[in-house]
Amino acid sequence: MAPVIELIDVWKSYDGFQALRGLNLMVESGEIFGLLGPNGAGKTTTLRIIVGLLRMDRGVVKVKGIDISREQYEYKKLIGYVPENLSLPEYLTLEEFLMYSGKIRNLPGDKIKEKMNYYTELFELKEKRRSLLLSLSRGMRQKAAIISALIHDPEILILDEPFIGIDPAGQRVLKDIFVERVRRGGTVFISTHLLDTAERLCDRVAIIYRGQNIASGSLESLRKVSKSGENATLEEVFLKLTEETKEHLSKEDIEMKS
Numbered sequence: 001m002a003p004v005i006e007l008i009d010v011w012k013s014y015d016g017f018q019a020l021r022g023l024n025l026m027v028e029s030g031e032i033f034g035l036l037g038p039n040g041a042g043k044t045t046t047l048r049i050i051v052g053l054l055r056m057d058r059g060v061v062k063v064k065g066i067d068i069s070r071e072q073y074e075y076k077k078l079i080g081y082v083p084e085n086l087s088l089p090e091y092l093t094l095e096e097f098l099m100y101s102g103k104i105r106n107l108p109g110d111k112i113k114e115k116m117n118y119y120t121e122l123f124e125l126k127e128k129r130r131s132l133l134l135s136l137s138r139g140m141r142q143k144a145a146i147i148s149a150l151i152h153d154p155e156i157l158i159l160d161e162p163f164i165g166i167d168p169a170g171q172r173v174l175k176d177i178f179v180e181r182v183r184r185g186g187t188v189f190i191s192t193h194l195l196d197t198a199e200r201l202c203d204r205v206a207i208i209y210r211g212q213n214i215a216s217g218s219l220e221s222l223r224k225v226s227k228s229g230e231n232a233t234l235e236e237v238f239l240k241l242t243e244e245t246k247e248h249l250s251k252e253d254i255e256m257k258s
Contacts, residue, residue: 002065004029004156004187005050010059012045012211019045020056021211027189032178034202035191036238042211043191044084047160050189051081063156077105080149084160084191086141090134094125094144097133098151105152112151119147122173138165146174157181157188163197175201199234207238209245 005027012020019042027033035043048054050061052072061068066075089097095116102112120126123143133141142165149157157178163171178188178201192198198205199219206216215225223232226240 003027003062004064005189006060006062007046007050008060008062010046010049010061011057012042012049012054013057019211020049020059023059023208023211024213025206025216027187028204029187030182030185031203032182032188032190032201034198034205035189035208036193036195036198036205036234037208038242040210041208043208044160045211046208047081047158047189047191048083051079051158052076077152078155080152080154080157082142082145082149082159082162084164086145088133088141088145091132093130093132094120094136095129097144098147101148102151107152115151115153116147119150123147123170139167139170142166143170150177155186157186157190159189160191161193162190163192163194171197195235195238196233205234207241209242210249214245215241 003026005025007023007025010020010023011018023042023046025046035046037043045054049056050063050068052068063075064078068075089100092100098116098120099112102115107115116129120129123146125140125143125147128136128140133144136144142162146159146162149159162174166174182188182203190202204216204218205222206213207222208214215222217225219234219237222234222237222241223230226232226237226244228237228240
């Protein structure tokens with residue numbers, strides 16, 4: 001079976017910075033996949049390229065077998081996306097925003113209302129439906145963005161740091177949504193700095209460093225790759241692999257300059 005998301009030798013630079021350096025990545029159907037890496041590793045760039053907000057310099061990205069460079073629009077129907085840095089239409093109410101989100105996805109009005117009723121109840125936002133987005137807290141706006149991404153029942157969810165600002169109860173709801181969607185055959189692809197959450201939640205992860213995939217797989221397989229103990233946490237594996245890669249690249253830089 002072909003991967004749901006596949007990146008092949010993807011490069012991207014901007015503002016004089018090489019963000020991705022031949023990135024290779026595969027996300028399978030029916031899994032929660034985590035993208036991990038230190039600040040500046042290329043996580044957000046990767047997600048923005050997949051959803052069509054950035055153009056890569058070269059390489060191939062496929063979503064459900066569709067080459068996104070050749071067919072730039074059709075595949076987006078399959079995706080629900082939540083960016084890390086939210087930019088919502090703040091002078092709309094929550095209800096107006098969700099109605100708009102459903103309409104641009106060509107959902108009938110009764111379906112939009114059904115989804116809106118369900119998710120605002122689930123995320124404890126029912127009493128905020130008539131409130132301007134501007135007046136909502138950061139966590140509430142994050143929940144609004146997540147509901148917007150879910151409203152058309154996408155096959156693929158892509159979320160950049162989805163838990164930031166959300167209260168523990170909301171995080172629990174979101175995790176349950178992820179698990180249920182995967183159980184039904186969907187795919188969830190998240191970028192996160194919360195390694196303990198990724199360890200408990202994700203079926204597989206990829207660790208990227210300076211725009212390259214340095215290791216990917218289940219925690220068990222990453223323990224073997226990193227030669228960590230059988231009880232090593234994801235945080236311990238992550239730190240070991242990134243430190244080893246940093247040292248290796250530093251040696252290469254020294255050799256190139258000498």
